[in-house]
Every structure is written in C-alpha cells, then in structure tokens.
Amino acid sequence: MSDEILKITSLQTHFFTDQGEIPAVDGVSLTVHKGEVVGIVGESGCGKSVTSLSIMQLVPSPPGKIVGGTIHYKSENLLNASKKRIKDIRGNEISMIFQEPMTSLDPLFTIGNQLREALQIHKKINKKQANQKSIEMLKLVGIPRAEEVMNDYPHQLSGGMRQRVMIAISMACDPEILIADEPTTALDVTIQAQILDLMKKLNHEKDTAILLITHDLGVVAEICDRVIVMYAGQVVEEGTTREILKNPTHPYTKGLIRSIPKLHEKDQKLYSIPGTVPKPKMGMLGCRFKDRCEFAHDRCFSEAPELFSLGNNRYSRCFLLDDTERKVASDAEANTGS
Numbered sequence: 001m002s003d004e005i006l007k008i009t010s011l012q013t014h015f016f017t018d019q020g021e022i023p024a025v026d027g028v029s030l031t032v033h034k035g036e037v038v039g040i041v042g043e044s045g046c047g048k049s050v051t052s053l054s055i056m057q058l059v060p061s062p063p064g065k066i067v068g069g070t071i072h073y074k075s076e077n078l079l080n081a082s083k084k085r086i087k088d089i090r091g092n093e094i095s096m097i098f099q100e101p102m103t104s105l106d107p108l109f110t111i112g113n114q115l116r117e118a119l120q121i122h123k124k125i126n127k128k129q130a131n132q133k134s135i136e137m138l139k140l141v142g143i144p145r146a147e148e149v150m151n152d153y154p155h156q157l158s159g160g161m162r163q164r165v166m167i168a169i170s171m172a173c174d175p176e177i178l179i180a181d182e183p184t185t186a187l188d189v190t191i192q193a194q195i196l197d198l199m200k201k202l203n204h205e206k207d208t209a210i211l212l213i214t215h216d217l218g219v220v221a222e223i224c225d226r227v228i229v230m231y232a233g234q235v236v237e238e239g240t241t242r243e244i245l246k247n248p249t250h251p252y253t254k255g256l257i258r259s260i261p262k263l264h265e266k267d268q269k270l271y272s273i274p275g276t277v278p279k280p281k282m283g284m285l286g287c288r289f290k291d292r293c294e295f296a297h298d299r300c301f302s303e304a305p306e307l308f309s310l311g312n313n314r315y316s317r318c319f320l321l322d323d324t325e326r327k328v329a330s331d332a333e334a335n336t337g338s
C-alpha cells in the first residue's frame with residue numbers, strides 16, 4: 001500500500017551476552033500507515049522497546065545487533081541507510097519520546113534553548129523565527145505561560161509539563177511518525193489522560209502517525225486504531241483496537257484484557273496473569289506462552305504456533321485458531337451435544 005510510512009518485516013534483534021544469544025525480537029513484522037495510531041502492547045520484557053529502538057538503530061551495540069529483517073521508512077530500508085541519513089531522519093521525519101523526559105532533556109539548558117535547537121538543526125530558520133515557533137509549539141501542547149517557560153530549566157517543571165515539552169520538541173519538525181515508548185507510564189492518571197488527549201489532538205490536526213508502546217491495554221484503548229500484542233519477542237495477536245478488545249482470540253490478550261482496572265470496581269482485587277514472561281532463548285520449544293496458558297495442550301509443548309491469519313488483517317499465534325484444530329474441537333462439541 002502506498003500510504004505505508006513504516007513497515008517492519010521479520011525483524012530479528014538479538015543480544016550477545018555471557019549467558020548466550022538472546023533473540024529479544026524474534027521475527028516481528030508490523031506496518032504503520034499515514035496518520036494511523038498503532039499500539040504495541042505487552043508486559044515488561046516482551047521486546048517492545050528493543051523493537052522501537054531498532055527502528056532508529058538505537059539498540060545498545062554491543063551487546064545488541066539487528067541480525068535479520070528489514071525496516072522500511074516509506075520506500076527506504078533504514079537498515080541499509082548511512083549513519084548520516086539516519087541522523088537526518090531522526091527527529092525530523094521520525095521522532096521518538098520515552099518514558100522519562102528528564103533523561104532526554106538536558107538539565108543544563110533552558111526549555112527555549114532546547115526547542116530552538118531542535119528546530120534549527122533540521123529547519124533552515126533564524127533564531128527569531130525559531131523563538132516564535134518554539135512559543136507556538138509550547139502553546140500547542142497546552143503549556144500555560146509559554147513565554148516564561150521558555151526561560152525555565154527542565155527541573156523547574158513538573159513531570160507532566162516535561163513530557164509536554166518533550167512532545168513539543170518531538171513535534172517541532174512536523175515528523176511523519178512519532179514513536180512514543182511508555183510516554184505516560186511515569187505520570188499519574190489525570191496527567192496521563194491529558195497527555196494521551198494531546199497526542200490524539202496532534203494526530204488529528206497534523207495527521208502524524210503514532211507508534212505507541214505501552215504495557216497498558218487501557219492506554220491503547222484510549223487512542224490506538226490498531227494493536228499489535230507482543231509476547232516474549234514475538235507478535236502474538238494483531239487487529240483493530242475495537243476487534244481486539246471486543247473479541248480477543250489469543251489467551252495472552254485475554255489475560256491482558258482481564259488485567260485492565262475497571263473504573264467502577266475500585267475495591268476489587270486486580271487480576272494479573274500468573275507467572276512471568278520467559279526470557280527468549282534460541283531454539284525454544286513449543287508455544288512461548290504455554291507455561292502460563294490455561295488452554296495449553298500436548299501440541300503446545302512440542303510445536304511452535306505460527307501467526308494464523310483470521311482474515312480482515314487479524315492474526316493470532318495460537319493453535320486454537322488453527323483451522324484443523326478448530327474443526328476437531330467443534331466436531332467434538334457437536335458429538336457431545338448430540
């Protein structure tokens with residue numbers, strides 16, 4: 001499709017450690033179209049950050065290395081691009097924001113300084129124009145007293161305000177796509193909702209595509225058009241947000257949905273999927289979710305499920321979605337019913 005902004009195909013990012021080779025991202029494919037908001041969701045350790053860092057070649061290396069796959073930005077394979085080209089694209093056409101804005105903002109420079117610099121690196125404008133545009137950007141992201149904040153240092157702002165500033169910096173050059181890795185995780189719920197609203201607004205007004213990485217399916221439900229569910233380095237389910245929430249097919253996705261806190265049931269104990277995400281290993285046997293799955297059966301221990309296509313761009317990596325197994329199950333049901 002011509003409106004594909006970002007297309008990752010069979011990405012393999014491995015870490016070469018003393019304990020051996022870790023396939024942290026093991027064959028991940030995903031596409032983000034123009035103006036689309038796509039979520040990557042999964043518990044901590046599923047490979048979400050390594051996937052997003054791979055896009056802009058920011059995986060710490062060594063020990064990390066991209067050992068397979070392609071990452072296309074429009075028609076260009078970024079894995080073949082020069083360092084200079086990647087530097088040009090970063091912040092200009094593809095922007096990134098992270099969980100803790102304090103690590104991305106320089107404590108020694110004022111907000112105005114950092115915004116102006118972001119603008120002047122990529123756009124040929126003079127200091128006065130950069131100043132004006134910086135104030136405009138701060139207003140756009142809902143920062144009150146924008147002119148005064150220009151002279152503030154990062155530590156003078158609250159966490160929510162700092163994340164707004166980071167969004168302003170990352171949006172300053174009108175990127176085609178914003179990659180946001182857990183942008184609201186460190187913030188309290190009210191501020192989190194405001195930041196998500198802001199991202200939604202920027203997506204609507206500027207048609208910026210967003211790849212939103214989060215462990216929280218509740219966040220995905222707020223703003224994403226489509227969801228990719230990751231588990232232990234692989235995509236396990238994919239579909240529109242509506243479909244995934246209404247009709248999840250993978251047992252892991254079902255578990256994540258059960259874990260979303262319900263607003264009206266404040267006193268209830270929150271469900272969490274028993275066990276933890278296994279560390280990916282080379283040559284892992286069977287389904288990676290088998291030890292935590294209530295539907296695990298013999299086949300799940302000996303064979304690794306592929307990503308089954310369910311039509312309508314829906315995919316699920318579970319044998320229960322394999323047509324032959326589904327048929328056996330429904331025949332058995334029919335037999336017991338008769």
Ligand SMILES: Nc1ncnc2c1ncn2[C@@H]1O[C@H](COP(=O)(O)OP(=O)(O)O)[C@@H](O)[C@H]1O
Pocket residue numbers: 015017022024042043044045046047048049050051060063279280
């Ligand atoms: N610097 C590193 N060295 C070795 N392994 C790493 C490193 N960073 C990440 N990993 C491996 O990659 C896996 C996925 O990490 P990550 O992408 O950060 O997960 P997520 O963002 O989903 O919480 C980790 O469980 C770990 O095994």
Ligand code: SF4
Pocket residue numbers: 250251252287288289290291293294295296297300305317318319320
């Ligand atoms: S393949 Fe088996 S273990 Fe894996 S999610 Fe499906 S039922 Fe569970």
Ligand SMILES: [Mg+2]
Pocket residue numbers: 048049050181182
């Ligand atoms: Mg992460």
